[in-house]
Amino acid sequence: MYFHYQPIYINNRISYLEALLRFEDSSINIEEFVMSQKNKVDFDLIILSKVLSEIQTSKFDFxxxxxxxxxxxxxxFTYKCIELINKNKKTIILELTEYDKSSNLEQIHKNISQIKEKTNCKFALDDFGKGCANIDLLINLPIDIVKIDRCITQRISDSFSGFNLLKNII
Incomplete structure (x- = not known):
């Protein structure tokens, strides 16, 4: 297991690097592997800890x-996340994946707000539009960034309905 740091461009400049989990064995499906993790809290804390350790000496700040x-x-998770992020001098964006569904948006809102209040962390909704896009997350959570999935953005140049969909989301 290792991390590939993919540059994310905004206005033709690298804005930040996204830590993407990878395996030496390319036949392992990353999404299936992540979804198969029974204890999301422990798994995410391990990932967060490893990435934060690796990026300590990076010239990038985000x-x-x-x-x-x-x-x-x-x-x-909230307490340990705050502790880990505050030990690090980098600015972190936590990207929420929509693989898992939650009915406890009030608790999630509270914990996001607490992390944002006690760290310089931002929150993003990742791959919005892929699968079942959850509008509730946009409406009910203090999200800073919405990353629109490629399935929507690919069609905007040759599809009026795709363009309209993207325009209305924004």
Missing amino acids: FSINISLLSLESDI
Whole structure:
């Protein structure tokens, strides 16, 4: 297991690096592997800890890390996340993946707000539009960034409905 740091461009400049989990064995499906993790809190804390350790000496200041929405239901995750991020001098964006569904948006909102209040962390909604895009997350959570999935953006130049969909989302 290792991390590939993919540059994210905004206005033709690298804005930040996204830590993407990878395996030496390319036959392992990353999404399936992540979805198969029973304890999301422990898994996300391991990922967060490893990435934060690796980026200590990087010349880049901004990094994003994917976490499960379900981890943010946990006060333990929130406390440890704050502790880990505050030990690091980098600006972190936690990208919420929508693989897992939650009915506890009030608790997630509270924990996101607490992390934002006690760190310089930002939150992103990752791959919005892929699968079942959850409008509730946009409306009910203090999200700073919405990353629109490629399935929507690919069609805007040759599809009027695709363009309209993207325009209305924005």
